[in-house]
Amino acid sequence: MEILINGVVLGGTYALIAVGLTLQYGVARIMNLANGENLVLACFGAFWLFSAFAINPILAIALIAPAAFALNWAIYRHALQPLVRRAKNRGQLEVDSILATFGLMFILQGVMLLGFGGAYFNYSFLSEPVAILGANYGLNRIVALGAALAICGSLYAFLNFTRPGTAIRAVAVNPQAAGLVAIDVAKASAFAFALGGALTAASGALLSTFYTFNAAMGVVFTMKALIIVIMGGVGDVRGAIVAALLLGLAETAVAALVDPGLTLAATYLLFVLVLLFRPQGIFGRHAA
Amino acid sequence: MERRSILKAAAALAMAGMVGTMGGAQAQDVIRIGASAPKTGPLAGGSAVSYWPAIQLWIHDVNARGGIEVGAKKMKVELIEYDDRTSNEEAIKNVQRLATVDKVDFILPPYGTGINLATAPIIARYGYPHIAVTAVTDGVDEFAKRWPNSFWTLGTSSSFAITLADVLKGMRDKGQIGSRVAVVNVADAFGIELASAGKPALQKAGFELVYDSSYPLGTQDFATIMAAAQGARPDAFVAFSYPPDTFALTKQAAISDLQVKAFYVGVATAFPAFAKANGPAAEGVLGAGGVNAASPAFQAFFKRHVEVTGKEPDYWASAVQYSSLEVLEQAIKAAGSLDKAAVIEKVKSGSFDTVMGNWTFEGNVIRKFWTVGQWQKGVFHGVASTGTGGETAVITKQGWK
C-alpha cells in the first residue's frame, strides 16, 4: 500500500518535470535539452525569494512562472526560430534544436554557477509529516502532488476545451495542415514553447521545497523528462502524466521489492520495452 | 657603417636582456602556488565549502603577515588556480601546466580521492610535496610508499567506520540504545568503502543488522528506503551518504518520525548548511568528521574564515585543509628555501603547530584524526577520533522536533 502511495507521489513529481517538455517537443518540435536547467533556475529563484524576502514558494510561482514564460518566449524567438526557418525537414530541425539547446544548457549552467557557485542548496518548507493511511508523508511532497494534478488538469482543459488550446494541438499533429487552416503556426509554436517553459519553472519552484539542488543538476532532470515524454507519446499531455505515474510506481516498486541500486536500470528497461512494443509511445499516434 | 651600429645596438640589447633575466632570476619575491580543483562538476559542491575558501583564507593570512620567511627574507604568496571540472584528465593536464608552463613553486593537492590518486604520479614525477587532504582511503600506507613525496592527512575509511561502531557500542553499553541497527550506503566509492568496513565492525561489536541496503548516487527520494528501515524497528540508523542524500535522508527521517536514539549520516553532516536546513531536527545527529570545537584555535579559525571569505567553514575538512597549508608554510620556513626536496624532508620529520593542534607525520600519514562528530546546540563537536583527545560526550537523539 505504501508502495502505491509513494509511487504516486513520486510519479506526481515526475509529471511536473515532464509536462513542460511535452509541450515544447510535441508542439514546437524543439527537443529542449536545457529543460532541466530551466527547472533548476526556477529552484534557485524560489530559494532566493524564500531566503531573501520570505516569500512562500507556492505564491512565488506567480512571479517565477511569468518570468520563465517571458524568458522562454525570448529564447524561442531569437535563438530557435532561425533554426526552424532554416530546417529543411523535421529530422534536421530536431538535430539542430538538440545542439542549440545543448549550448543553451551550458550557458544557463554557467550563469547559475556565477550567481550561486557550485554548492548544494536546500531549504525547509512545509517539511512536516502528514499521516495518510497509517504512514507519514512529507507535506511538501503531497502539496507538490496536488499542484501537479491541478497544473496538469488545467493544462488538459486548456488544450481540449479552448480555441487557442485546440490550435496548439493542431500544430502538434500536423504543422503544415494547421497552417492551411489559418493557424499562425509560428506564434502557436512560440506560445507552446514559452508555456512549456513556464510549467517547468513552476514545477521547479515546487520541487525546490523538498529537493537538494545545485547548479549542475539540470541534466538529471532533463534525462528523466525526456524518457517520460517519449514513453508517453510525443505531444500528448495525458501520455506524459500516465508515463510519469508508471515510472514513479515502477521505481518505487523496484526500490522496495528488488534493490534500490537498480532503479535506473528498471527505468531503462521500461523505456526500452515501451519503445519496442509501442514505438509511438503510450498515447502517441504513428508519425505524421 | 649602418650594419656596425645595428650590430652594436643588438649587442647592447642582448646584454641588457641577459642582465635583466639574471637579475630577474635572483629577484623572485613571490612564491607561486598552484591549485587545481573542481569549480564545476559533481564535486564542485564540496570543494566550494571545504577547499577554495580555506585556501583563500590562508593566502590572506600569510600575506597579511608579510609573507613566508624563506631564509633571510619574507616572500608573499601568489595563487594560480584552475578548474579541473571534476575530471581526472583535466586535473592531470592542469598539474602538467602548473609544473611545466607556469613553473610554480608548489602545487596544492586536488580535491577528492580519485583525483588525488590520478594526479599523484605526475606530482611525484615533478618532485613537488603532495600534502593530500580530501582523500580518505585505506591505501594511505601503500601510497606513501609508492610516492614518498605524498602525505595523507584526513584518515582512512576503515577508521571512520570502526570508530563509529565503537561510539555506538559505547552508547549501547551505557544503555542508551539497543542492538538493532539499520545500515544504508550510497553506491559510490567512499560510501561503499565505509560500508564494507562498517558492517563487519558493527556485527563484531554485537549489533544486529536489521536492514541493509545501498542506493544509487543522486537518489533524492528516500520514502521507500526509510519506510523499509522503519519497518525493521531499528535502535540506531547509519547511512554512509554523500552531500545531497545526507540532507534528503535526514529530512525523510524527520518526516517519517524515525524512532531511533542514534542517527548517523555520512559526508556533509559537518557542513554549516546541514544545521541551517534541518533546524531542530539536526540536534543529536552524528556524522563523519568533527573538530575540537571548543579549542580556541578552531574558534579563532572559524571567526577569521567568516570575516575573510564570507562563508562558514565546515566542521571537518576545512580546518584540515587549512592545517595542511600551515604545514607547508612552516616546512618552507624550516627548510629556509623553496627547494622541493628540502621542504618534503621537513614535512616528513617536523612537528607543526596548526589549528587542528600539533601535527606530526608518522610514515607520511597523520594517524590522529577526527572521525565522528555530533551536532549539539548548533555546533558539530568531535565525539570520536583515533586519538586526538578532546572528545565531547555523545548524546542520544531525542526525536525530530
Next chain:
Amino acid sequence: MIRPTQSEWKLAGLAILGLGTAALLPVVDEGYYLSIALNMALYAVLCTAWTLFSGPTHYISLATAAFFGIGTYAVALGIDALPFPVLVGLGALGAALLAGLVGAATLRLSGVYFVIFTLGLAELVRQLVTWAQTSFTTSVGLYVFTDFTEKHIFWMLLALAGAVYLIGWAVNRSRLGFAMRIIGNDETVARHVGINTARAKVALFMLSGAFIGATGAVLAPRFAYVEPTSAFNPMISFQVVIMALLGGTGRLWAPLLGVIPFTILFDWVTARFPNHTSLVIGFAFMAIVYLVPRGVSGLLADIRRLSGRLRIAFAEGAGRR
C-alpha cells in the same frame, strides 16, 4: 577490389606524414604540450570512430562514454590477470557487444529515440557496474598501476588513430560503406533496393563502439584510480559530439578539423577564465550551430565551391572581352 586513386594515395601519404611527425613530439617535450597532444590524439580517435557511424547515418550517438568506460573497466578489472593487449581487445569486444545490443533495440526507430537512449546509456551502465561491484566485491575503485608513461599512451593512441583511418577508409570503399551512403541519403530508397538497413546500421555501430572501447582501455593506465564516475563521465560523450560537429561529418578526416581548434580553444579558456568554462562551452556550441552548421569542413567545401564559381565567372568575363 578497386585500386586506390591517386588522390587517395596522396591522402594516405599525408596521414602517414602527420602521424609520424606527431609521434616525434615526446622526444621534444614530455610535459604540458605532450598532455595537450595526448588529449588531442584521444579525441581525434574518439571523434573519428564516432563519425564512422554518426556521419553516414546522421544518428547522433551520445553513448561514447558508455563504450569508453567499458574499455577502461576491462583493463582495470583484468590488469593483474591478463596482458595489456588482450585487455584492450576485450574492452573493444565488450563495447562492441553493448553497441550491438543497443543498436538492435533502438536503431530501427527514428533518430530522436536513439539520441535519448544513448544519452542515458552511460548513466545506466555506470549504475549497473557500481551495483555489481557493490554486491560482489567490497570496493568500487580499482587501481591500475603500470609502467606506461604519457608518451607510451600517446603512441598507442596514434596507432589507434591510424587503425581507425585505415579501417574507416576500407569500410567506405566496401559494400557496407556504399549501403550506408544510400541509407544516409534516403532510408526509404535504401530499403526498397533491398538493403537490410537495420543490420547495416548495427554493424557500423558495433565497429564504432569497438574502437571507442579500445581507446578507453588504452587510457586506463593514465587514470591510475578507476571509478565509475570518472570512467563513464558524460562529458566525454558531449565533447566528442561538439568536436565532430565542429569539424564536420562528411569525411573521415573532417573531425580532426574540429578536434584541434576546439582542444586549443578550450584549453586557452580554462586557463584564462577558470570560472567561466560552462559559459564559453555554451556560446561555442551555439556559434557552431548557427555559423558553421556543416562544420569547418563544410565551410571549406563551400569556400572552394565559391572560389571555383568566381574563377569560372572571371574566365567567362575575360573570355567575353
